[in-house]
Amino acid sequence: xxxxxxxxxxxxxxxxxxxxxxxxxxxxxxxxxxxxxxxxxxxxxxxxxxxxxxxxxxxxxxxxxxxxxxxxxxxxxxxxxxxxxxxxxxxxxxxxxxxxxxxxxxxxxxxxxxxxxxxxxxxxxxxxxxxxxxxxxxxxxxxxxxxxxxxxxxxxxxxxxxxxxxxxxxxxxxxxxxxxxxxxxxxxxxxxxxxxxxxxxxxxxxxxxxxxxxxxxxxxxxxxxxxxxxxxxxxxxxxxxxxxxxxxxxxxxxxxxxxxxxxxxxxxxxxxxxxxxxxxxxxxxxxxxxxxxxxxxxxxxxxxxxxxxxxxxxxxxxxxxxxxxxxxxxxxxxxxxxxxxxxxxxxxxxxxxxxxxxxxxxxxxxxxxxxxxxxxxxxxxxxxxxxxxxxxxxxxxxxxxxxxxxxxxxxxxxxxxxxx
Amino acid sequence: xxxxxxxxxxxxxxxxxxxxxxxxxxxxxxxxxxxxxxxxxxxxxxxxxxxxxxxxxxxxxxxxxxxxxxxxxxxxxxxxxxxxxxxxxxxxxxxxxxxxxxxxxxxxxxxxxxxxxxxxxxxxxxxxxxxxxxxxxxxxxxxxxxxxxxxxxxxxxxxxxxxxxxxxxxxxxxxxxxxxxxxxxxxxxxxxxxxxxxxxxxxxxxxxxxxxxxxxxxxxxxxxx
Numbered sequence: 001x002x003x004x005x006x007x008x009x010x011x012x013x014x015x016x017x018x019x020x021x022x023x024x025x026x027x028x029x030x031x032x033x034x035x036x037x038x039x040x041x042x043x044x045x046x047x048x049x050x051x052x053x054x055x056x057x058x059x060x061x062x063x064x065x066x067x068x069x070x071x072x073x074x075x076x077x078x079x080x081x082x083x084x085x086x087x088x089x090x091x092x093x094x095x096x097x098x099x100x101x102x103x104x105x106x107x108x109x110x111x112x113x114x115x116x117x118x119x120x121x122x123x124x125x126x127x128x129x130x131x132x133x134x135x136x137x138x139x140x141x142x143x144x145x146x147x148x149x150x151x152x153x154x155x156x157x158x159x160x161x162x163x164x165x166x167x168x169x170x171x172x173x174x175x176x177x178x179x180x181x182x183x184x185x186x187x188x189x190x191x192x193x194x195x196x197x198x199x200x201x202x203x204x205x206x207x208x209x210x211x212x213x214x215x216x217x218x219x220x221x222x223x224x225x226x227x228x229x230x231x232x233x234x235x236x237x238x239x240x241x242x243x244x245x246x247x248x249x250x251x252x253x254x255x256x257x258x259x260x261x262x263x264x265x266x267x268x269x270x271x272x273x274x275x276x277x278x279x280x281x282x283x284x285x286x287x288x289x290x291x292x293x294x295x296x297x298x299x300x301x302x303x304x305x306x307x308x309x310x311x312x313x314x315x316x317x318x319x320x321x322x323x324x325x326x327x328x329x330x331x332x333x334x335x336x337x338x339x340x341x342x343x344x345x346x347x348x349x350x351x352x353x354x355x356x357x358x359x360x361x362x363x364x365x366x367x368x369x370x371x372x373x374x375x376x377x378x379x380x381x382x383x384x385x386x387x388x389x390x391x392x393x394x395x396x397x398x399x400x401x402x403x404x405x406x407x408x409x410x411x412x413x414x415x416x417x418x419x420x
Numbered sequence: 421x422x423x424x425x426x427x428x429x430x431x432x433x434x435x436x437x438x439x440x441x442x443x444x445x446x447x448x449x450x451x452x453x454x455x456x457x458x459x460x461x462x463x464x465x466x467x468x469x470x471x472x473x474x475x476x477x478x479x480x481x482x483x484x485x486x487x488x489x490x491x492x493x494x495x496x497x498x499x500x501x502x503x504x505x506x507x508x509x510x511x512x513x514x515x516x517x518x519x520x521x522x523x524x525x526x527x528x529x530x531x532x533x534x535x536x537x538x539x540x541x542x543x544x545x546x547x548x549x550x551x552x553x554x555x556x557x558x559x560x561x562x563x564x565x566x567x568x569x570x571x572x573x574x575x576x577x578x579x580x581x582x583x584x585x586x587x588x589x590x591x592x593x594x595x596x597x598x599x600x601x602x603x604x605x606x607x608x609x610x611x612x613x614x615x616x617x618x619x620x621x622x623x624x625x626x627x628x629x630x631x632x633x634x635x636x637x638x639x640x641x642x643x644x645x
Contacts, residue, residue, distance in 0.1 A: 217501055224500035225429050228522035232435035235525040238588045238639070239439070248636030255592055255638075262522050297599060300573075300611040 004160060008152045015148055019141040026137055027130065034126035035102065039085055042104040045070070045119050053108050059115060073116045075107070082107050082116070090122045099124040162186040166195055173202065175209045175277075209276075216272055227262050234258070260383070267385040270327070271373070274392040279321050282397075287325065287416070288313045288350060294329045295348065301337050307359075308345040316350055318416045320397045328393045331386040332357045332412055338382055339410065347409070358411030370403055421466040421536045425449045426456040426482070427498070428475055436469065439525040439587070440532075453477030460486060460493075466536045467494040469528070470515070472501060480506075483513040494535035498523065524593035526584045533583035547582050550644075551628055554579060563626035573598055574619045581632070581642035590639035616640060 045068065052060045062071050069090070083106045090101025103120040162185075186192055234255060237243075243251065273279055291313055295302075302309050318325075336346045336359035344360035369375045371391040376384035394401040400415040423440055427433040428451045440447050448463075450456035453476035460468070460482060468486075472479035479497070486493060497510045500521040507518045516535045519528060537545050537556060545557040551564040559575055561568050570578065580597055581589065591609040598612075620632050631642050 222500075224521045225432070228500070229429060229431040229435070231522040232432050232439075232525055235590075236435045236438055238590065238635075241588065241635070243636075245636045248638045252590075252638045255590060258522070259592060300599075300614075304611040 004156045012148060023137040027134055030130055030133055038102045038121055042119050046104055046106050049117055053110050069120045071118045075114050075116050090120050100127055162191040166198060175205055212276055216269055223265055230258050264383050271389055271392055274396055281321050282319050284317050284319055285322055285325050287316050287318050294333055298333050306343045307340055310347045313350040316353060324393045328390050331390045335386055353416045355414040356411055358409040361410045422446045423467050424459055424465045425469045427471045456482055465493045467532050470495055470497050472499040480513060483515060487514050494539045496531055496535060526589045526593045527597055530580050530583040549582055563623055563628040566626040568622050568626045573615050577615055577619055586643035588635050588639050588641045
């Protein structure tokens with residue numbers, strides 16, 4: 001639910017309830033006051049009649065004035081002291097209409113007889129007054145509610161505009177792009193503050209990103225240079241040719257170690273880059289074509305161990321960096337060769353956006369923390385980074401990477417996201 | 421060929437120079453931006469080996485200078501930076517190739533030779549070594565005028581050996597050259613042996629001399645004994 005909707009709902013509901021209650025109170029109070037006034041008028045009339053009968057010892061004429069009627073009735077028996085206000089009807093003789101009325105029934109004693117006096121006044125005017133007041137209240141209520149809705153719809157939307165525009169810019173923000181989140185011109189302090197904080201954050205993120213990037217670059221440079229020196233010196237040493245076979249083996253071992261060190265270093269840098277999402281350039285890749293190329297590239301390795309490779313590929317396009325796709329496939333294939341046994345098999349399947357590479361294996365027991373860094377089986381001569389990198393790559397693009405052990409085959413599944 | 425090595429790491433510079441000197445190659449060097457810039461302006465080279473991180477300036481700047489002077493020198497960037505941006509920026513600015521440190525000197529030599537061949541003999545991309553004649557662009561090889569048929573890997577291997585003649589080339593370097601260094605190959609390079617053996621056999625059958633010899637199991641040397 002949007003903030004504005006939520007606010008609107010609360011606002012309108014409260015206004016409505018308060019206005020209805022106010023209307024009711026108005027109605028009741030005014031009604032009470034007007035009835036009170038009528039009753040006072042009736043009492044004054046009653047008083048006049050009493051004084052008249054006392055002074056003249058006869059009943060006044062049952063006069064019929066405007067808005068007021070008096071009637072007498074003799075009652076037998078000793079019923080006296082009745083004094084009763086009530087709502088009745090009033091017949092307007094002029095217009096011959098029945099109007100609402102208020103009457104006072106009382107008794108007057110005259111010459112030993114008891115008369116019942118009924119004084120009736122028209123309530124029409126006061127009723128009209130109450131009704132007008134009620135209508136005005138209702139009208140005000142409706143106008144108020146309408147204007148509230150309008151204010152909410154237009155003014156609030158206008159007010160929140162800078163917020164949504166800042167939000168949009170944050171959504172489309174990319175750390176690798178250089179443009180800033182623009183200043184949103186607004187006079188609202190909160191939004192200005194938000195905008196400033198967002199921009200400050202962007203600046204900080206950019207700074208961190210730049211530092212990280214330059215750190216990885218520098219680290220790479222600083223560590224690769226000595227490695228390059230060792231490697232080149234080994235190459236130079238080799239050219240002297242004045243070494244024994246034993247020394248040759250020593251040289252070979254040093255070569256392997258430096259080669260591993262530089263690969264290890266590159267892998268770690270790569271992991272850092274993937275984790276920090278420093279690899280741009282996602283493109284559409286025909287993964288089927290890429291797999292076919294990879295299988296050709298690994299041909300010698302398959303042959304060397306007498307591995308039987310079964311391939312079943314469907315045309316599939318995915319969106320990712322070509323560089324990372326290459327590394328992912330390299331790792332999965334290297335893995336399936338490395339952990340295979342002589343004369344084993346490898347199945348490569350690419351069907352409905354799922355890549356399955358399964359291989360027969362040396363042993364069934366598999367490390368639990370397969371995708372962790374530096375986790376590897378005892379006899380593996382790898383670095384234990386391949387699967388960690390593969391997992392990172394998959395995570396980066398929202399792919400799933402799973403491992404299963406089915407029918408004596410170690411099988412890795414990659415669920416690609418469809419590219420559109 | 422005439423080569424300029426721009427590299428600030430003294431030890432690496434020495435190794436590269438030592439590897440390239442001989443066979444009529446002329447090698448010059450520069451270890452900072454100013455002297456590199458000066459040499460580029462004054463002389464023409466067949467190939468310039470350019471390190472990107474230089475004291476006194478950015479290596480890519482030298483590429484722009486070359487471009488401004490409309491020079492046709494071949495450029496091979498050697499850099500410790502593995503980032504794709506740098507690679508693309510370098511190639512965009514007119515570099516011919518990009519090699520990431522650490523590298524094998526034999527790989528460096530092969531790449532430089534390829535660049536120089538492409539620059540010097542446009543269209544007619546030939547390597548001739550005694551009775552062996554390799555047409556690189558047509559991928560044809562003849563030994564003593566006998567045409568021989570090589571597989572892609574054997575052909576690449578022969579070109580690689582010819583670029584590094586009289587040098588010992590490790591199996592490691594050969595594997596990386598043929599299959600790429602991203603492949604994370606195992607330490608067992610026996611499968612290279614098959615290709616070397618086949619190449620040797622095909623050359624011998626066509627009447628070539630035996631130039632290839634194994635060196636203590638660590639690698640091979642191609643050249644007159």
